[in-house]
Amino acid sequence: MLAEPNRTPYDLNFRVLGFPVRVHPLFWLGAAVLGSNFFDRGGLLLYGLIWIAVVFVSILVHELGHALAFRRYGAGAHIVLYIIGGLAVPWSSVAGWKRRVIVSLAGPFAGFALYGLLYGSNKLNPWITPDTPMPVVMLFIWLLNVNLWWGVFNLLPVWPLDGGQVSDEVCRRYWPRNGQRISLMISVGVGSLVCLYSLACVINDRQAAEWLSFLPWWFPHGGWWTAILFGLLAIQSYLFLQQLQRTDRYWHDSDRVPWER
Ligand SMILES: [Zn+2]
Incomplete structure (x- = not known):
């Protein structure tokens, strides 16, 4: 990306x-x-x-x-x-x-x-x-x-958007060991929420429903584009997180000295 x-x-x-x-x-x-x-x-x-x-x-x-x-x-x-x-x-x-x-x-x-x-x-x-x-x-x-x-x-704190980069830097600063993992979890969560919110907007507009009427008038509405984009970004972050956990486990195992195993 x-x-x-x-x-x-x-x-x-x-x-x-x-x-x-x-x-x-x-x-x-x-x-x-x-x-x-x-x-x-x-x-x-x-x-x-x-x-x-x-x-x-x-x-x-x-x-x-x-x-x-x-x-x-x-x-x-x-x-x-x-x-x-x-x-x-x-x-x-x-x-x-x-x-x-x-x-x-x-x-x-x-x-x-x-x-x-x-x-x-x-x-x-x-x-x-x-x-x-x-x-x-x-x-x-x-x-x-x-x-x-x-x-x-x-x-928005979604990788690799600018907000995602900021969230990654801040998380790594505060949690040197797990920072990257935490920022990716935030990315999966926020990306999924924006995707779901955008889908809700699309359905709401199609059916002229009133579910979102509690939102202030200036609050941005999502559409197909934001749903697809943030859905893909959430999946990408999730896959990256999985990969990170796999390599982490590998490193942890191989880092250990024999009497620790
Ligand atoms: Zn930028």
Whole structure:
């Protein structure tokens, strides 16, 4: 999941703030699939393209947040955009768990900063007015939503999201022996809950039920995408946990001196 994809002849390469950026061809496909319902809305190709631009800018800003934090701590980095995510790949490791936590948080907070900039500038000096063309309004709304909610989702303590990395660092700090295992258990639990909640949202919306009416209006609703994504992440964490327990047992057995067995 965190591995960098191989180079292809169809990669788009450029630099931002001195960081090399590589866009894998599957990135465009992933963004298009994620926004597929915007494409077939009356055959408006324009909205589909705006959606892809929103995903591109938002993920790039997120990864730039990580990359700037890496640079702050003396590690260069390059950025890869792939399927529906991105990677900021450091060229050397960052020492110190607090610094690594800041590097992980820097991605979502870069998105929140863009959200604040867009929202704040429009509040101070409205540039979205009743006369603004619809495509620009949609660009504005999607940029706000993606930068806010993807950032919030990314902060959930689910491996390998940014929140999962933070939870791993903190757990290892407090439980040096079992930290990784504990953070994976948290990941399985939270990932499963988000998956179940998203499925409940889908069924609730389909049947126009009222089960979720106790939630405040601003509370995010899940859909098929979040159900599938968090379900897969929970399974991945579970498998990783199993593997860890197996290798742990192996090490414990072989570590023991003969008279201990
Ligand atoms: Zn991130």
